[in-house]
Amino acid sequence: MRKDRIASILSREISDIIGHEIKDPRLGFVTITTVDVSIDLKTAIVYFSSLDDKSEGLETLNRAKGYIRSSLAHRIRMKFIPNLEFKIDDSFEYGKKIDAFLKEISNDNSE
Secondary structure, three states: OHHHHHHHHHHHHHHHHHHHOOOOOOOOOEEEEEEEEOOOOOEEEEEEEEOOOHHHHHHHHHHOHHHHHHHHHHHOOOOOOOEEEEEEOOHHHHHHHHHHHHHHHHHHHHO
16 A cells, blocks of 8 residues: 555656656656555666657666656655666557557458
8 A cells, every 4th residue: 555655656756857857858758657666665666658769768767867866855755765777668569569469350350
């Protein structure tokens, strides 16, 4: 319960920090999709999606990790701010691939 609440707060605040404070043009348009917080609240895995080059976005976010974490410390009242790990969220592409397969199966069945 507490873990989910903290994940929600982290997601909202990290999105705000990335959208309003980080001015790196290599980052492009990034959307935070999910934040998974470990049981001990020491690590947060932040999944993101981007319209631009995702690998370059990952590198940029990893370089800005310290800044994002220190900004979180000023915004959120917690004993420990979790270590951040950024990962690319490929669920949208995966969903598109499954949708294409389903359409292909549907077309084969109708013929």
